[in-house]
Amino acid sequence: MAKVTLKDIAHSYTGYSENPDDYALKSLDLTWRDGGAYALLGPSGCGKTTLLNIISGLLIPTKGQVLFNDQDVTRLPTEHRNIAQIFQFPVIYDTMTVFENLAFPLKNRGRTKTEIEPRVIEIARMLGLETNLYTKAQHLTADAKQKISLGRGLIRQSVNAILFDEPLTVIDPQLKWELRSQLKYLHKQFGFTMIYVTHDQTEALTFADEVIVMYEGEIVQVGTPEALFERPEHTFVGYFIGSPGMNIAPCNIQGDKAIIDGHEIALTRDYHAIPAGAKIEMGIRPEYLRLNPPGGAGLPVSIKKVDDIGRYKIVRVGLNTREFNVVVPELSGMTGDKASLAFDIEHTNIYVNDHLFSGEQQ
Ligand code: ADP
Ligand code: MG
Secondary structure (H helix, E strand, O other): OOOEEEEEEEEOOOOOOOOHHHOOEEEEEEEEOOOOEEEEEOOOOOOHHHHHHHHHOOOOOOEEEEEEOOEEOOOOOHHHOOEEEEOOOOOOOOOOEHHHHHHHHHHOOOOOHHHHHHHHHHHHHHOOOHHHOOOEHHHOOHHHHHHHHHHHHHOOOOOOEEEEEOOOOOOOHHHHHHHHHHHHHHHHHHOOOEEEEEOOHHHHHHHOOEEEEEEOOEEEEEEOHHHHHHOOOEHHHHHHOOOOOOEEEEOEEEOOEEEEOOEEEEOOEEOOOOOOOOOEEEEEOHHHEEEEOOOOOOEEEEEEEEEEOOOOEEEEEEEOOEEEEEEEOOOOOOOOOEEEEEEOHHHOEEEEOOEEOOOEEO
C-alpha cells in the first residue's frame, strides 16, 4: 500500500494550453494517506474520473507529478503501478466462472492454487457470491456481475491503492447499502488505501473518513463529513451537501450587521477586511434556522410551503424576495402563514466570492 501524492496536477484533453478553460482539472495538490478511506465527491463532469485515471496511469497529466511513497510514477504505465481500479460497469470475463474471474488477477501474477483458493472463497463469501462460484458469469444478473468486478479489485492484498469509480451505479438500492458497508468493513480489516468516486453525498459520507469535494475541475474542500456539514468552505459544498442544501442569500455587511433585503441580522465577528466590490453572501443550513410565532424573535417571513418528510418538516419561507428552507421537528403554535425566522448566529457563515470568510473575533 502506498501514500499517493498529487503535485500541482492539471489536465487538458486538448494538450498544453495557456487558457484555464481548456483544463478538465485546474490545479490540484493533495496527499492521500497510506491506508486512508477517501471519497471523491462532485457533480457529473467535474473531473473525478480524469483524476482517478491519472492516479492509475490510464492518463498522463498535462502538468504536475504523481508520487507513490515519494517515488515519481507520473509516466509509469498502469501495469507497473500495482493499482486496482473498479469501473462504473462490470469488467469481467463472461465465459469464465465466478471462481475463475476472481482468481484471474492472482493467477496472472503467478500465485499457486493453495494461495488462490482460500482467498477467492473469502472474497466470494464477503460479497455474497459463494453459492455461484462455479456458474459462468454470463448467466448472472447485472448486480452479481458488478460484485465480481468488485471482487476482482479486492482480491490482491498487496496493491498500492484501490480506486472505485462510481461502482454501485448499476446496483439495486437495497444491495448498495449492504455493499457499501462491506467495503468499509474491508477497509478496516485490511487497511487498503481506498479512493471511492461518487456523485452521491450519502455514499461519500458513509464510506469515507475524509471527503474531497470537487467542482469544475478544482478541489473546493477536503474534510470529514462533519466538517463539510458544519463549516462548508465554499458555497458549492454548502449547496451540494445536505438535504436540502445550505440557504445562500446575497447580503451586505454594515459594521457588525448583515443586511438581507433591508433586514438586519447581528453578527458576532468582524468582517471589515472584506475587499470592496466583492460578491458577499450569507450561508446558513436549514437545520440552524428556527421558526417562532409571528411577532416573536427573528425576521418576519411568510410560509410558502411545508413538506412533511416523516421525522421532520421542511418549511419554505419568504423574506421579501428571498426564500429559505427551514428544518423543524414540528410546526407548533403557528396559525396562518406568518412566522418569525431566527438565525443561529454561530452557524451563520459569510462567503466572499464563494469562499468562506472567517472574519475576526470582536
Ligand atoms: P466526472 O467523472 O466527474 O463526471 P470526467 O473526469 O469524466 O468527470 O470529465 C471532466 C471533463 O473532461 C468533462 O468536461 C468531460 O467532458 C471532459 N472529458 C472527459 N473525458 C474526455 C475525453 N476523453 N476527451 C475530451 N474531454 C473529456
Ligand atoms: Mg466519471
